[in-house]
Amino acid sequence: MSKKKAIKDNVTSELTYDYSIIKQMVEHTFKRKDKELNSTLISKILNDFSNEENSFSFASKLKNENIASSFIVYDSDTAYYLLGGYHSLKKHNGAGVFSLFNAIKEAKRRNLKTFDFEGSMLPEVEKYFRAFGGELTPYYTLNKASFLLETLLKKGHRSQFLNFIFMPLILRIDVDKPYGRKTVFEKIKSKLKEDYWFPKSDYLNYLKSNELLLNFCNKNKVKGIFYYRNCTTPNQLNRKLLKQGNHKLGFHAENTRSFETFKAEIDIFINANPDFNLHSFTKHGSGNVTIGKNHYAPYEPKKYLYWSQKIDIPYLFGNEICDSKQNFKEEYFIPKMFWIHRDYRSPKLNKIEELIEIAKNKTVPVIIHPSNFAANKHVFDDFTKLVTLASQNKIEWIIP
């Protein structure tokens, strides 16, 4: 397996922006290995995302026929080896390495500082590039630490990349009950705190259920956006756990009667939490029932979207229930969510396994309430199942 052998056998390798070649080669490679190819995803990357400003590829040819190809995307300083493949019948030992070698040289020519193999979608890549041995190191120190997503998000490619390359889950947590709802005593304390005055006392287990959920998320490396009400505003321990787990802080709006009441409420929250940047807000309740003294029941998403522009704080998730995979479109505002509590699921889409299948191709938002996580066994079990399956299927938890 060498570049020299490729040259000796008259294999050529050329820069090309014709990405149909790489698509073909990747398909060949997957077919041979009997693996399922996520062709929608690959087409999205090659057709929708990639252009001559952010990617290139090298194709190796033998007797005018494409036999191997490497595909690279890049940002201001790093090249990412994303895809590689070779023809199953016209296999040549050096052709794949040759195209990759040229891709590395091209990255160097474009003044990219790092060449990153970590983003590759083919598991064999590591073995593949190890074949270079000494040839690679004079050019680059391999970047093992950085992960494609992190870097690209930081560079502001978020909107394109977020949905194209990764198959993510988004976790929304509405922190509704200050004192939980597992026991009658907890329910009474919660009600008093929601509607009247009641101390925020760690001794009385204020936000205990959210503490359980935060610990669970942190242990399992699940990131989420935690939406608090003013009556559930985070205590010291919650703040510490939020920061430890790289979660985001959001506001769960109650008094949405008018822009003024909403603004007054969110300002109180922002002032109470100066050590966080407010990520976004959600609305408490789904329409009919008034829950809590300050709660204005109607659910009016259009109004909130307008307000969100006015105050420049995103409103990303609605309170509706998903019933089809068509609900998960790549849009700024996602009206329908998957609820971890079974009472809020459509019979048309209610299995965790089904959701995992969808999340392999689409961005899927799920919602959980900490008090239910602590009080209902099925909520705990289903969430555990989702987290486990997501990890087994390499589905990321992301924050939009």
Ligand SMILES: [Zn+2]
């Ligand atoms: Zn709520």
